[in-house]
Amino acid sequence: MFTDRHILVTGAASGIGLATATHLAERGATRLVLVDCDAAALARIALPCTLDLLPGDVSDEAFWEGAASFLAGLNGAVINAGVAGAGPIADLPFAQWRRILSINLDGAFLTLRAALRAMADGGAIVATASAAGIKPEAGVAAYGASKAALIHLVKVAAKEAAARRIRVNAIAPAGVETPVWDAVPMFADRAAAIGRDAAFVELAALATPLGRYAKADEIAAQIAFLLSDAAALVTGACLVSDGGYTL
Numbered sequence: 001m002f003t004d005r006h007i008l009v010t011g012a013a014s015g016i017g018l019a020t021a022t023h024l025a026e027r028g029a030t031r032l033v034l035v036d037c038d039a040a041a042l043a044r045i046a047l048p049c050t051l052d053l054l055p056g057d058v059s060d061e062a063f064w065e066g067a068a069s070f071l072a073g074l075n076g077a078v079i080n081a082g083v084a085g086a087g088p089i090a091d092l093p094f095a096q097w098r099r100i101l102s103i104n105l106d107g108a109f110l111t112l113r114a115a116l117r118a119m120a121d122g123g124a125i126v127a128t129a130s131a132a133g134i135k136p137e138a139g140v141a142a143y144g145a146s147k148a149a150l151i152h153l154v155k156v157a158a159k160e161a162a163a164r165r166i167r168v169n170a171i172a173p174a175g176v177e178t179p180v181w182d183a184v185p186m187f188a189d190r191a192a193a194i195g196r197d198a199a200f201v202e203l204a205a206l207a208t209p210l211g212r213y214a215k216a217d218e219i220a221a222q223i224a225f226l227l228s229d230a231a232a233l234v235t236g237a238c239l240v241s242d243g244g245y246t247l
């Protein structure tokens with residue numbers, strides 16, 4: 001399915017990024033460029049295709065200058081690295097606001113720009129946004145604002161890149177059972193009290209009509225669909241994969 005594809009995945013050492021890289025490698029991707037700031041976790045990745053493992057911070061412009069030679073001829077990209085954080089606006093330290101915006105939005109912009117510069121004619125880009133960027137939720141100002149802006153950025157990029165036959169889409173999960181939740185105090189407190197699995201079940205039952213959160217593998221398969229020729233006419237879309245959370 002992804003034979004001869006050369007695809008970049010950021011945030012590839014954990015959660016959705018790792019599941020996506022695995023999914024693509026197992027379906028024939030020829031070459032994957034995997035980026036993550038967790039160098040140790042990145043170094044442990046072994047997949048059945050040519051791998052370029054690039055430790056680095058997606059929000060660092062100099063990192064992308066250094067990575068350019070690995071990206072030449074790229075035909076797919078998954079803009080996925082991100083961090084969470086929560087707290088009411090009145091109590092939110094500016095440094096926390098800046099950190100979330102810097103990684104989730106500046107980092108996404110730099111990744112998108114690097115991917116667009118590296119692609120010749122034709123390609124597909126998918127950004128991991130979030131249902132938090134669609135439905136306002138108290139306590140999620142920085143994260144929600146970063147993801148709302150990312151969805152807008154994707155739509156602008158889709159218009160700009162269409163003439164080069166490059167499609168750009170977003171995916172918006174509500175909850176996915178990955179380590180990103182450990183940075184959300186409400187979840188971390190419940191996980192400490194009743195266990196991680198039970199905390200996910202409880203949160204999902206409260207928040208989603210379908211009553212459960214996603215597994216990283218499910219989101220990876222949907223990202224792969226958006227990257228694939230099966231989605232050849234899909235561009236500028238945001239695939240809401242949230243169990244009905246935003247309804």
Ligand code: NAD
Pocket residue numbers: 010011012013014015016017035036037038056057058059080081082083084103107128129130131172173174175176177178179180181
């Ligand atoms: P995760 O914590 O398992 O993985 C995120 C990865 O990004 C980690 O490996 C981390 O080291 C890396 N990373 C963080 N900052 C980085 C930086 N500055 N440069 C390079 N790498 C960096 O989390 P996940 O749930 O797999 O999250 C992946 C994406 O999915 C994020 O953008 C997140 O906002 C989004 N998302 C997650 C959920 C969820 O419920 N888990 C829901 C909606 C959207």
